[in-house]
Amino acid sequence: MNKTLYLTTPIYYINGSPHLGHAYTSIIADVIARAHRLFGKDVFFLTGTDEHGQKIVEAAQKSGSPLAHFIDARAQEFKEMNTLLNISNSNFIRTSSDLHKKVVTEIITSIYSNGDIYAGTYRGLYCVGCEAYYSKDDLIDGNRCPTHQQEVRELEEDTYFFKLGKYQDKLLEYYEKNPNFILPQTRFSEIYNRVKAGLDDLSITRTSFDWGVRFPFDHKHVLYVWVDALCNYISGLDGIKTSTFARFWPPDVQIIGKDISWFHTVIWPALLLSAGISLPKQVLIHGWWTVEGDKMSKTLGNVIDPFEMSREYGSDVFRFYLMYNAHMGSDSNFSLAELKQQNNAVLANNIGNLVSRVVTLLNQYCNGTIPMITEFDPEEKKFIEIIKDNKKYVDEISSYTIRNALFDVIEKFAELNKYITDRKPWDDFKHSNKSRGEKTLAMICESIRFLSLQLDPFIPIKAQEIRKSLGTMNINLDFDFKYSAGSKVLAEKRILFAKLE
Numbered sequence: 001m002n003k004t005l006y007l008t009t010p011i012y013y014i015n016g017s018p019h020l021g022h023a024y025t026s027i028i029a030d031v032i033a034r035a036h037r038l039f040g041k042d043v044f045f046l047t048g049t050d051e052h053g054q055k056i057v058e059a060a061q062k063s064g065s066p067l068a069h070f071i072d073a074r075a076q077e078f079k080e081m082n083t084l085l086n087i088s089n090s091n092f093i094r095t096s097s098d099l100h101k102k103v104v105t106e107i108i109t110s111i112y113s114n115g116d117i118y119a120g121t122y123r124g125l126y127c128v129g130c131e132a133y134y135s136k137d138d139l140i141d142g143n144r145c146p147t148h149q150q151e152v153r154e155l156e157e158d159t160y161f162f163k164l165g166k167y168q169d170k171l172l173e174y175y176e177k178n179p180n181f182i183l184p185q186t187r188f189s190e191i192y193n194r195v196k197a198g199l200d201d202l203s204i205t206r207t208s209f210d211w212g213v214r215f216p217f218d219h220k221h222v223l224y225v226w227v228d229a230l231c232n233y234i235s236g237l238d239g240i241k242t243s244t245f246a247r248f249w250p251p252d253v254q255i256i257g258k259d260i261s262w263f264h265t266v267i268w269p270a271l272l273l274s275a276g277i278s279l280p281k282q283v284l285i286h287g288w289w290t291v292e293g294d295k296m297s298k299t300l301g302n303v304i305d306p307f308e309m310s311r312e313y314g315s316d317v318f319r320f321y322l323m324y325n326a327h328m329g330s331d332s333n334f335s336l337a338e339l340k341q342q343n344n345a346v347l348a349n350n351i352g353n354l355v356s357r358v359v360t361l362l363n364q365y366c367n368g369t370i371p372m373i374t375e376f377d378p379e380e381k382k383f384i385e386i387i388k389d390n391k392k393y394v395d396e397i398s399s400y401t402i403r404n405a406l407f408d409v410i411e412k413f414a415e416l417n418k419y420i421t422d423r424k425p426w427d428d429f430k431h432s433n434k435s436r437g438e439k440t441l442a443m444i445c446e447s448i449r450f451l452s453l454q455l456d457p458f459i460p461i462k463a464q465e466i467r468k469s470l471g472t473m474n475i476n477l478d479f480d481f482k483y484s485a486g487s488k489v490l491a492e493k494r495i496l497f498a499k500l501e
């Protein structure tokens with residue numbers, strides 16, 4: 001079994017403040033990172049900010065603050081988002097850092113030495129918003145960017161090209177040998193067919209602005225911001241000839257939004273092939289969020305602010321809602337009414353009520369202590385086996401279908417609720433059948449402890465509070481009564497998940 005896991009989010013472009021989309025990607029990555037740490041893996045989780053390019057210069061000018069201040073303040077906002085959402089990243093890479101610039105220069109030098117860069121002239125339709133050239137076919141009405149809706153500009157400039165076309169066959173071969181390289185599968189065929197149709201060489205330098213990494217072989221040029229940005233996945237490990245790189249490269253999974261899949265599944269692997277660096281194992285592509293049925297946009301004024309959400313509802317409720325509704329392969333819709341409804345039904349009723357019910361019963365009938373039980377009858381053993389079986393959960397996490405993993409845990413909590421309702425331990429205590437009542441509570445308590453660990457990646461704060469309520473902080477991943485028996489539960493009732501109106 002692979003003992004390390006290297007996963008990345010894209011570095012976020014700091015022309016705007018963090019929004020729902022950034023929070024979503026980071027939370028997906030965080031769930032995967034936390035789950036694998038729980039499974040005992042040595043995890044490196046990279047995120048950061050993309051700070052070069054014309055659009056950043058324009059955004060800084062618009063804001064009225066000097067460029068250096070602007071980028072520091074924006075990068076800080078993204079770090080604060082991570083703190084607020086409990087994102088457990090191992091490193092935060094900024095492309096304006098000296099280390100990053102040095103690593104980019106090294107990689108470009110390898111590619112150049114390999115004969116894959118040549119001088120030429122480029123004329124094309126460029127979207128400043130995307131920092132990308134478009135072919136007419138990809139544009140709305142032949143002149144507007146499909147992402148930004150705004151008109152593209154016609155640019156003509158001296159440039160250096162990367163021989164992307166040279167790597168067509170090697171890319172196709174890599175896709176064929178690694179059918180899980182691009183997830184979900186629907187995205188795989190889309191990319192595969194486009195590459196098969198042919199690849200133009202890629203213009204990788206600009207002369208129209210200078211906020212970027214200098215092209216080392218012609219100082220009039222700076223590197224195309226995407227080529228610069230993609231190298232963060234290496235500079236984030238301190239560069240190529242480092243122990244961190246040796247330990248973690250290549251990435252096990254790179255998590256991205258669907259709008260940047262071409263860069264990550266075609267351009268990035270081609271650059272790596274040219275530089276003689278091994279390729280990432282998987283790229284996990286997620287869809288976008290609409291808000292109450294509409295596309296999220298500044299103009300519509302419906303941008304979901306992760307800071308506001310976390311302050312208003314708590315970061316765990318926000319995390320839970322996004323993961324519970326994350327249709328990885330397609331778009332998802334954000335609805336505040338649904339967030340409240342799901343908080344109430346799933347977190348408060350299904351999980352919170354069960355915990356407080358058990359705590360109350362233990363205080364009432366067992367001196368607040370979880371009983372130690374060793375003997376179970378066949379029916380009870382059968383129930384324990386159902387709860388203990390976490391294979392599906394582990395498989396779902398390992399194949400990055402994390403929403404299904406969350407569903408699986410929630411379903412187990414529903415089983416516990418049904419079990420306690422059917423067994424009626426309160427009746428046993430009232431009718432001098434104490435040992436049966438104790439058995440029920442012991443089974444439920446160890447089940448809750450065990451399942452709370454599976455909730456950890458999704459709702460890290462609340463999962464810990466669940467264990468605190470039961471007085472057992474044991475985080476052993478096995479199901480065993482010795483991990484909860486004898487624990488003193490909280491003496492007073494505590495509301496784990498407040499109902500939302």
Ligand SMILES: [Zn+2]
Pocket residue numbers: 127128129130131145146147148149
């Ligand atoms: Zn655009």
